[in-house]
Amino acid sequence: MTPSSVLILGARSDIGRAVARRFAQSGASVILAARRADGLADELADLRIRFKVAAEAIEFDVTDGEAERFFDALPELPHTVVMVVGLLGDQPRSEADLDAASAVMATNYTGPACYLLAAARRMAMRGSGCIVGISSVAGDRGRQSNYVYGSAKAGFTAFLAGLRNRLFRRGVTVVTVKPGFVATAMTAGMKLPPLLTAQPDEVGQAIFTAVTKGKDTIYVRPIWRLIMAVIRNVPEIVFKRLSM
Amino acid sequence: MLEPDRPRVPLSGWGRYPRRDCDVAAPGDPATAAAARSPSLPLIARGNGRSYGDASFGPGLTLDMRRLGRLVAFDEATGVLTCEAGTLLSEIIAVLTPRGWFPPVTPGTKFVTVGGMVASDVHGKNHHGAGSFCDHVLSVRLALGDGTILTCSPTEHADLFAATCGGMGLTGTVLTVTFRLIPVHSSKILQETVRAPDLATAIDLFEAGAARTYSVAWIDCLASGADLGRSVIIFGEHATPADIEPGQRATPFARPAPRRKRVPVDFPTVALNRLSVSLFNKVYYRLQTPGRKVVDIDPYFYPLDAIQDWNRIYGRHGFVQYQCVLPLETSRDGLTALLTEIARVGQASFLAVLKRLGRESFGYLSFPREGYTLALDFPAHADTFALLERLDRIVIEGGGRLYLAKDARMRAPMLRSGYPRLERFDAVRRSYGLDGRFRSALSDRLEI
Numbered sequence: 001m002t003p004s005s006v007l008i009l010g011a012r013s014d015i016g017r018a019v020a021r022r023f024a025q026s027g028a029s030v031i032l033a034a035r036r037a038d039g040l041a042d043e044l045a046d047l048r049i050r051f052k053v054a055a056e057a058i059e060f061d062v063t064d065g066e067a068e069r070f071f072d073a074l075p076e077l078p079h080t081v082v083m084v085v086g087l088l089g090d091q092p093r094s095e096a097d098l099d100a101a102s103a104v105m106a107t108n109y110t111g112p113a114c115y116l117l118a119a120a121r122r123m124a125m126r127g128s129g130c131i132v133g134i135s136s137v138a139g140d141r142g143r144q145s146n147y148v149y150g151s152a153k154a155g156f157t158a159f160l161a162g163l164r165n166r167l168f169r170r171g172v173t174v175v176t177v178k179p180g181f182v183a184t185a186m187t188a189g190m191k192l193p194p195l196l197t198a199q200p201d202e203v204g205q206a207i208f209t210a211v212t213k214g215k216d217t218i219y220v221r222p223i224w225r226l227i228m229a230v231i232r233n234v235p236e237i238v239f240k241r242l243s244m
Numbered sequence: 245m246l247e248p249d250r251p252r253v254p255l256s257g258w259g260r261y262p263r264r265d266c267d268v269a270a271p272g273d274p275a276t277a278a279a280a281r282s283p284s285l286p287l288i289a290r291g292n293g294r295s296y297g298d299a300s301f302g303p304g305l306t307l308d309m310r311r312l313g314r315l316v317a318f319d320e321a322t323g324v325l326t327c328e329a330g331t332l333l334s335e336i337i338a339v340l341t342p343r344g345w346f347p348p349v350t351p352g353t354k355f356v357t358v359g360g361m362v363a364s365d366v367h368g369k370n371h372h373g374a375g376s377f378c379d380h381v382l383s384v385r386l387a388l389g390d391g392t393i394l395t396c397s398p399t400e401h402a403d404l405f406a407a408t409c410g411g412m413g414l415t416g417t418v419l420t421v422t423f424r425l426i427p428v429h430s431s432k433i434l435q436e437t438v439r440a441p442d443l444a445t446a447i448d449l450f451e452a453g454a455a456r457t458y459s460v461a462w463i464d465c466l467a468s469g470a471d472l473g474r475s476v477i478i479f480g481e482h483a484t485p486a487d488i489e490p491g492q493r494a495t496p497f498a499r500p501a502p503r504r505k506r507v508p509v510d511f512p513t514v515a516l517n518r519l520s521v522s523l524f525n526k527v528y529y530r531l532q533t534p535g536r537k538v539v540d541i542d543p544y545f546y547p548l549d550a551i552q553d554w555n556r557i558y559g560r561h562g563f564v565q566y567q568c569v570l571p572l573e574t575s576r577d578g579l580t581a582l583l584t585e586i587a588r589v590g591q592a593s594f595l596a597v598l599k600r601l602g603r604e605s606f607g608y609l610s611f612p613r614e615g616y617t618l619a620l621d622f623p624a625h626a627d628t629f630a631l632l633e634r635l636d637r638i639v640i641e642g643g644g645r646l647y648l649a650k651d652a653r654m655r656a657p658m659l660r661s662g663y664p665r666l667e668r669f670d671a672v673r674r675s676y677g678l679d680g681r682f683r684s685a686l687s688d689r690l691e692i
Contacts, residue, residue: 014272014311039273042328046314050339185311188270191253 005078010085014184018204024051033060062111067118108152259296261562261624278387286683291357297652298685329359345425348380364649365410369458378409410607430496443473468587506552567619567647578642
């Protein structure tokens with residue numbers, strides 16, 4: 001089924017922009033939610049010119065604890081809500097600076113989860129809709145190089161699984177997205193292996209397909225499912241000795 | 245494994261020669277792009293990396309503009325579009341051609357950014373009538389690298405506008421471009437193919453075809469003697485519904501499904517030799533049946549775009565493109581001398597294109613000028629460079645010049661002899677404080 005409207009939470013990111021474009025291409029009206037939403041005028045103009053769809057921007061901060069008020073203020077509950085917000089952070093900094101660590105946790109787990117709880121209740125009442133959460137392969141197993149980020153994403157992945165289970169009989173689908181490497185601002189300048197790295201537009205397409213086909217969990221590039229299966233299955237007695 | 249480090253990024257142009265490890269930033273909005281500055285690092289913007297040589301990366305910070313691809317305003321009545329500099333021409337065509345609008349000028353690939361089209365002041369198969377791209381640009385917004393953003397147009401900061409159009413990104417970072425598209429009645433081209441057995445005939449056909457909208461010739465560089473300049477000239481007009489087969493007339497903007505192929509690996513460097521290219525050229529010449537037919541815009545304007553990564557056929561060492569223009573009065577003799585030399589050496593040049601250019605553009609470093617342009621490509625190795633130096637002498641003697649968007653190897657004296665308005669370009673750069681602030685590998689090589 002093709003969604004008639006979509007709300008992108010974290011719309012300024014490259015993935016958020018790509019998701020907005022892909023849904024708009026199918027004719028869906030689009031609400032872009034981000035901090036400093038007045039700076040999204042050009043993004044809205046682009047969507048309107050390209051796809052001739054309705055597009056609006058709305059102020060949104062994932063850590064503000066105002067999820068209920070945010071959804072109450074929407075003129076209409078959109079068919080699909082896509083949570084794109086994420087913060088990679090810096091692992092060594094998170095280890096030294098607990099405020100930095102809590103910011104990573106709040107931005108990747110508690111904030112997104114609260115907003116999606118607020119969306120889920122409204123969708124359950126309506127009896128239809130789709131919730132998409134962008135989690136991460138980093139949440140599939142904690143590793144020394146990014147376990148603060150990874151653990152928050154692990155929490156978010158578990159949250160989405162539970163939400164999917166809860167909403168299954170209420171006509172609401174939940175999609176967990178694990179993009180793997182994506183060529184975005186967050187990874188700009190990193191030397192990423194091309195075969196493992198998706199372009200933002202691929203992520204947009206994968207999410208759109210997952211929503212229309214009612215998928216549960218997707219890895220944007222299928223190779224990641226295999227890679228993470230291997231990583232998850234390394235015995236801990238070996239894994240703890242690896243430098244990953 | 246999952247946290248790559250951040251080394252410098254190896255960059256090259258489309259010719260994959262030369263290459264350089266660069267510091268790269270990829271701003272996501274115009275404000276960030278405009279704020280990019282560093283006292284110690286000169287800047288250069290990079291679009292989709294489709295210029296062939298070393299224009300699109302620099303010794304300092306290279307700004308990857310591809311994330312700035314928004315269409316900001318479009319007037320459905322006049323066809324005036326404002327878009328960000330990183331917008332790909334392919335996207336503009338995909339969005340606006342079904343609504344009856346086409347770029348006023350298009351180069352031989354649609355995978356270029358609009359910012360790059362301004363920086364190279366690109367020309368197309370309609371240059372003899374329509375001029376170059378910047379003749380259709382109404383204004384650009386330019387970040388000067390010190391936080392200043394200026395709007396430049398033929399009436400506002402006109403000197404900076406003339407330096408920016410064709411200025412290879414050396415006058416600032418283009419943020420947005422406003423230009424006028426042309427109305428079309430279909431996404432098809434009415435194509436007419438004519439064979440020319442030799443150079444004199446080819447030139448006569450171009451001169452007789454001045455009223456045609458589009459014209460271009462593929463030339464067989466390995467033909468010599470009486471066959472020298474043997475070519476296939478392809479004229480084109482935007483098709484009207486009346487030109488289209490009755491069955492398709494109701495949907496004049498329908499497009500065939502794209503069938504893209506990809507070159508999966510670098511070809512071995514021996515793959516292109518005199519024999520294989522000569523065979524290709526002979527087959528190509530035969531395949532181009534003279535006559536008229538209606539074709540989609542893609543095969544007409546962008547035949548090579550159908551093969552992704554076609555630059556890999558030249559192997560890992562890359563290739564150089566050589567595009568010169570000769571003034572009208574020296575064209576016949578100069579082209580004869582160039583083709584004679586190329587045929588004599590027998591260097592394999594696949595893509596040899598001949599085209600009549602119209603009047604000179606206003607951009608100080610714009611390439612086009614009235615005359616004939618010849619574009620060739622050669623694998624990058626020592627024999628090629630020796631040949632190109634001999635070709636340089638013919639071009640200089642004929643009062644011609646080389647296209648900066650293609651060039652990877654000429655030296656400063658040849659630039660100065662071919663571009664007499666270089667001094668004005670330098671003066672404008674100095675007066676806005678841009679010299680030294682914007683530098684590319686090309687500008688360093690050419691001492692601009």
